[in-house]
Every structure is written in C-alpha cells, then in structure tokens.
Amino acid sequence: MNTEDRRSGRSRRAFFKSTAALAAATGAGLVAGPAGQALAADPAVGGHADGSAIEPFWGVHQGGIATPPQRHVYFAAFDLSTSQRSDVAAILEAWTAAASRMSRGETAEPREAGLRTATSPTTEDSRPGYAAPPAPGAGGDTGEVMGMTPHRLTVTFGFGPSLFVKDGKDRYGLAARRPEALADLPPFPGDQLVETHSGGDLCVQACADDPQVAFHAVRQLARIASGSAQIRWAQTGFLPDVPPGQAARNLMGFKDGIMNPAPHQMDPFVWIGAGGPDWLRGGSYLVARRIRIALEHWDSMRVAFQEQVVGRHKLSGAPLGQNRESAPLDLDAKDQDGNPIIPENAHVRLSAAAANGGAVILRRGYSYNNGVDLTAERWPPWREGLEYDAGLLFLAFQQDPRTGFIRIFDKVSRFDMMNQFVTHVGSALFACPGGATPGEFIGQRLLEG
C-alpha cells in the first residue's frame, strides 16, 4: 500500500502545507463566504483544535485531494435511477451548492428551505422564517451537526465509467465523451470483489476531522438526490490521532503514507492537464479499493517476518537496514552475502516508483473497521470463522490510472508477499472533474457541455 519515491515524510508535510496555501491563494478571490469568516485552510494537520478550520471549496481543483488528510471519511458510491441527463446536472448543481455551504459550516440548504418547527418558538428559533409552519413533506437539513464547527470538511465528486455507458446503454448521451482511461479496472490476481461493494455511477468522498460531520454531508446529498440517485455502497474510515510530525500507522502496525508525490510531481502525476478532456482539466482519477486485512493471520507472524513483507522496520518506519523513517529507499542495497536487504517481493520494492517505470500516485487512504464477520481464508489451512472485517479503504489519486494504479498493482498483485494477508473485496474507478467557481457546478463542463 506504499507507493514509494524518495521524498521524506517531512517533505510531504511541507508539500501539503504549500499546496494548501496555494489552494487558499488561488481560491480566496472566488469564495463567496459570510463576511468575516476565515476561508483559508489551516495548514496544520488536524486544523484548529476546536474544529473551526475551513477548507476552501471553490478553486481550480476540488478539495479532498491535495488537502491535508482529515481524520475521518465517509465514502459513498451512488447509482443513478433517472433517465434524464438534466436530472444528473440538477443533482450536481444542487450537490455543489450544498457542499460549498456545508464546508463553511452552514446547513445544506439556506435556512428558509431547511429546519422548521411549528411548535412554540424558543429563544433560539426566533429568526425570520424559522418558526414558520413546516414545509409540506420532507424536511431540510437533518440537523445532527447543528452547533458544530466544520472540522475541515471537504466533499469530492467523481464520475464512474457507468455514468457514460451502463450495460451497453448510453443513458445520458455521454458515451462519446468517456475518456479511454475511464474504463472498469482490469481483474487482478487475488481479487475477491463483491459487486455490491464495487463501482457506482457517481461517488462522493466526504472527509472531515469529525465522523458525524463527514456522514452528515453525504446524508444531505443523498437526501437531495433521492428519487434520482441512491447510495450503492458506503464505507466509513479513520486515521489515528498521531503527534505532529509522525506518520500514521495502518492496522498492520506499520507507518503508512510515508511517501507521496512531491510538489513538483502533482502536475505530471496527479492533476489532469491539457492532455485530458476539457471537463477533466484540474481533476484527477480516483481509484477506490476496499482491502480487507487478515489481522489475526498477520498478528500471528513474527515482527521480523512482517518487516520482510513490508520492507520497513516496524518501530521506526525506516527502510530495512536504515535508521530513519525519512531515509531514502535503496533498492540496490545488498547484505554481506550479496542478497538484497529489501527482499525482491517486499511491498515497498514492488510498489516503488523506481520499480514501476516512475509511476507515482497520491495515496489518501483510511483504515476501516466493520467489526467481525464470517470469512473463509483462501490459503491453507482454509480456516473458516469470524474474523475482523477491517483493513484499508485505499483511495488514490492519479493523472491516469493506466500509468498509475493499474501499472503498480499489476506487479504488486502478482508478486507481493503481503498478498497472503490482504484481499481486495471492493473496487471502483472515478474521474473527478476539476474544481468550480461560484456560479458553476462541479461537472458542469461535462453535463452541459
């Protein structure tokens, strides 16, 4: 799950800092926020302790990609049930408006369309419109984040291959505009994909430093789209609260996300530029994989063996034979007998840029934890029983999946020692359009183009 290059953790943090500052700078003039509200992101990981930091919504790029990772994600894939392209456009227009509001800590819809109450007014609900008779039928914002701060909420939208062609049908007249790169991922060795937890016409990645804020955002969007789109699968995820300057550990106990693109690698490897279709410019491809980890099996291994599998020391995070997490990966290093110090089938070697023609992807994954459920191992002695349903919600952004995830995982899926401990049980690919300016909506250049 590591895609390695020679950047250090410190550099990555610096990169995120500068990216956030850049995003704030490019986006600041575009933001139509309430007067006096701070709109620039707090570049400190985790944001303000009181959760009041706001990530910019409007800009060249969507939020939630270069944004410093928040602590929680609610990821949802949607299936469209409408047959009209105009309905799809209407959903994205309403979603854009709601997401921009919620990322500022406001209700999904303006108050007038939102929470109403017919009962005795209280001191707190005396503002105009609030105590008016209830709107007929459905309510507005569901209200579970009232009184809370936005916790750096970002909402990122993506389009799946099935938006363009589904079961051979061009439902929305978009088939001709499907980029070649936006095809279902090929099957990989070891895949045990569950169809009902894979794919989707649209996706919404809501990230925030609070789980209720992240879920609230998707819940509002699902409510707004109800009747035309429905959640197909969803998964919550989290990152541990580590001290500043440390990389978070995944559920295997190893530091993850140590290596990620350097600032100068974002344009060539993550953002889609002039080489892509106009509607995707400033955007990125998102690969989502739900990777279940056989934690019981992993935990029964000696740490020394785990380190051979990963190619790093467990405690320090340093590449094998080195001392510091930030030490560069030396794939040519040999021990006194001439054997490679980092094994040929270690995860860090097989996923390294140097081993994959320079392929670099931006990993932005989260651990997931769904309790326990029945599972059957696919290796001897083929045990069956209740095991942890936990692992990694792998989320990675790249300019082109064919030279990104597919290239890397083609090798990893065949040779990685880690494969006996992990199973890919869900998969999806989405094209995330570029950002929008106020008055536009995300995906407008495709849906109205």
Add this chain to the structure above:
Amino acid sequence: MNTEDRRSGRSRRAFFKSTAALAAATGAGLVAGPAGQALAADPAVGGHADGSAIEPFWGVHQGGIATPPQRHVYFAAFDLSTSQRSDVAAILEAWTAAASRMSRGETAEPREAGLRTATSPTTEDSRPGYAAPPAPGAGGDTGEVMGMTPHRLTVTFGFGPSLFVKDGKDRYGLAARRPEALADLPPFPGDQLVETHSGGDLCVQACADDPQVAFHAVRQLARIASGSAQIRWAQTGFLPDVPPGQAARNLMGFKDGIMNPAPHQMDPFVWIGAGGPDWLRGGSYLVARRIRIALEHWDSMRVAFQEQVVGRHKLSGAPLGQNRESAPLDLDAKDQDGNPIIPENAHVRLSAAAANGGAVILRRGYSYNNGVDLTAERWPPWREGLEYDAGLLFLAFQQDPRTGFIRIFDKVSRFDMMNQFVTHVGSALFACPGGATPGEFIGQRLLEG
C-alpha cells in the same frame, strides 16, 4: 433513548466532573504507574488536546462507567471455547494486566514479551531486549498505537448469563452463583434481534478519544485469549466533537444524553452495593442494544412531527414548550385546549423516571455507522432496498436491569412513537464486576471465589 429525570445537562456535566475527581481520588493511591506520569483523569470532556490524559484503571469501580464519555468505542462480545474455569480466570488475569498497561499508554505486554525484531538494530530499537531474536511463534503487541498517547482509554469487562449456564450446561461450576438479575433480557415487542449480533459469555467495552486506540485494546485482548475465547460480535461507535457545554446530537439530529443520574443517584441506581453478590459489589449491569435507525424514513418527516415523537425541540433540545435544554421535564403541562404539551406517546415521557416508578439508568451510548445494506421495512409500504445501517449502540449501566432497562423498555417498546423509526437488532446483558486493586484481577472474586 432518553431516560429523563430532572437533572440538567449542566448538572450532569458537573456530576461527571465530580465523579471523575472522586474516582481519581479513590484510585490514585492504588495506581502503579510510571513515575511522574499524570494519572488523574482530565475532567474536561475530550481530555487533553494531545490525547495524553490517562483514566485510572485501578479502583473501587471499573473505568468506562462513570468516566466522562470518550469519543470512540470498540465494543466486543466474546464466546469462550475452553471447558476449564482456570482458563477463564487466566484470561481475566491477563486481560486485567494488559488493560491496566494499555490505559497508561504502554504495550499490552511488557516490552520483553512484545515487539521484537531480528533485523539490523536502529537508533530507536536499541534498548535491552528489543533487538533480541524474535520469540518463536506469535508476536506481542500488534503495534498500531506505537508513538500515540493513551487518549483516555478505559477497558470495561462484563460477564454474560451464558458464562454461568449455556445451553443448559454449567461449564465452569458457576451456575449456583449466577445472580437472578443476570438472565437473558425478555423479548420486547418489535425486537428483530440477530442472534449472531447478540449475547456473549464475556464483553469488553474499550472507550478512547481515538478509534485506533480503542480497537487496539480489544485486538490485544482477543490475541491474548485466542484459543480459549473468540469475538462473537463487535461494533464501533462514535460521538461528535461538540463545543464544551453542549450535549452531543445523535443521528436523529436531537440532543441525546441530556439527562443522566445525578451524583446522589449513582449508589442507589447504578452501582451494585451490599444487596448484590460480593463479586459484583462496586459493579453494574450493562445493557447493550444495537438500535438501527431508519434514517431515510426519519429524514422524510417534518421537524414539527419529529419534535412530537421525541418530546423535545430539535434546535434547542428544550422540552416541548420550553426554551432551554436544561429546563425540567414537565409531564403535566397542558396547552390551552387541555391537551398535554408533551404527547402521551412521546419518547421523553415514556422513558422518564417519573413514568417508570423512578427508574434511572446511566446511558453511555454511541452512534454507529456501518454504511448501507439491504433492509426490508416492517411497516407499510414495506419498502425493500439499500438503507443506512446506522443508528445507536445503546449502552446503559444500572444496579438491576429488572428495575432499570427492562422496566423502562417494557413501556417504551409498546407505546413509543419512535418505534416506527428504530429497530433493535442486537441485544446483550452483562454483569460488570467491581474494580480491582493491583495484584487482583477483574472478576477474581467470582472466578476464584
């Protein structure tokens, strides 16, 4: 889900403050922690911003009951596979030692028995024992919280009815010591319990202000008990990060946990005293219910109707007709036509102490969010489809379930308007023994008595 009395939210907070202070005072002399480490709980909800606050493990009561609620829970029920009572005692002895260590931010086992590495020593793993050859076979602490602070971890143990008698068998010679109150909960109207998500011989409630810390604790205990006990079901839960002084909202958007026992009510209603068996003295009964909420259905209701269902205003949390969250519940208040302002079948009325012969329980629940899954409604028009698998992991402590949860829920399950939106899909009852002093283990008075 509210059990109401006349305590205000402010009073409850004050209560938790004083309870924590009391626990710290009574437990402080017993704690064998590293020198210079702060051992008293930080009474501020959420603890220190850097997660360094430690909740006392040793004391008259187990932690995780009167402890100010942490942000995350990993709750697991275990089934025992051993036939020997001595194995059960050995599990509890090892669990007690590991839990006390982890609550101080240490590895589950002492370092010598824990993480080892056979590869080149690094600056960080040069302490004695650490770079020693790996222990044969299984490793120690799985390491995913290395470098993290304890985030107020508490670990609470409980014994289910099936520890005493299972399928008619007295596996451990404990049947005669089963308290009468520790029987399977009776069936309630509307129950749709899933057997594989109910019951359990033992339970572990791990609460912390970080989800990785909470899961890590249970994972170590499961590893330690492996071969003799196995997780039967598990559920993660969370509370939103609300500003100080505010009650957290549940996924229905209403403030929850506003009312809870006052300090003087802990002894008569929560802690088991001289009236209970010796091994339970200082303990409490824990009712766990997984309550799925039909969020889509709920969200389609007018707020004014939701408020009638709950009996409180959504925005302020005040009882209907009142202004402040902390206003006392006036069940006799009538409107100008002589109708009760709080409806006869409102949730707050039916669950109020005044409506249940003074029954008071300590609710310590968490929202849960398992994404979406297929569900079939049990009300017209009996829709089927993908819906949120989310709701409330209801956890409530009481001196006696027969005069606590059972009495309250007997009424609530029959009359509460809220029942059309919630379904109890999991259920368990556990007797949580009193706390322990160093040298003792939790449950020792039962298992070695």
